[in-house]
Amino acid sequence: MPTCPSPRAPNGSSSAQLPVREKELTRQYDLLASARRGLPMVRVDRDYIFEGPSGKYRLVDLFEDRLQLIVYHFMFDPAWEKGCPACTRYVDALRDLSMLTRRNTAFALISRAPFPKLETYQKERRWDRLWGSSFGSDFNYDFRAALDEKIPTVH
Template sequence: MSAPHIESPRIVSREQWLTARRELLAREDASARALAELEEQRRSLPMVEIDQEYVFEGRTGKATLPELFEGRGQLIVYHFMFDPSWDAGCKFCSYLIDNLGDLSHLHARDTTIAVVSRAPYPRIEAFQERMGWTVPWYSSYGSRFNYDFHTTQDETIAAVEYLYRTKDELIDAGLDWMTQGEQAGLSVFLRRDDAVYHTYSTYGDGTALLHGIDNYLAFTPQGRPRLEEKGGWLRHHDKYREGQR
């Protein structure tokens, strides 16, 4: 599968390159400072106590939201798009999970990551085995979890909301496809004694920082692929053979 054609950078002397690189470095430093400030604002967000009881199904059976923490103080949940009628999970969500590294580094920071989908657990288990992933993965089938965190859109169950916009706001913005079915997102929870708090959620492009491969590609002349480009070449990692989706 060939990469898209791009115009090569212009050829200059080493001195000219160094001048241009130093100019870019100043902009990179300013961007890093702005990102650090944004991260501080994210950490300063208030939190909301979870008063709803959610029950999931995972590898060892039933589990509550507090049990997803696995005894740690922080929990990151990736809302993986996997409709109960699908045989395989979303390829874009799969790309994100492929970028997960050794989870012991998260555990050392008192943090657990778990994947949650609405598909029944036997479908999840079969797909997870196919993909070779070991990250904890749970089914929320039969609970309100996906609806309450706006990653399944069905207005017969809960009001449609995505990217913190109402259904009408999404339609007005030309984002009709976000008003129904499965959507991706990430939510963060904090546990203090017996209480669980919701501290943060992000959706859509808000999870782009988790695409490690994209971040590597951002250093190259070809650059990171745009979302519309990914639709043309992205596969489940076991399907990178001509003609396989």
């Protein structure tokens, strides 16, 4: 019979401490999330241009006449043929986003890969979300969401 890690390991083992450590990590993450929510709003002064299914569009266009915008920085490097596996699972799990519409909020995916790559991958995955390419712009770098060793990534 194969063996595998189990939370049912004997008392006194290191696994007995995992729930305590997990709760502490959750508390730390909650504090970090609270600090992030407390960051000040700043005006976006640059007019970022994206490419999408209808051609070129500006950052303000992503709002679709709504007051708020959620941008999911989908990791898709220009050199890659496929998107990030974790990002792919996230978008696969997205279903009805009508609750955002009711809250006057738009949602968009943005990636650094050129739009033709995004479009091919989107068709393959059968997604219908707005997905734009920031290829050639500093958008992902300016918002610290790019995979660049010189610029820290924010998750």
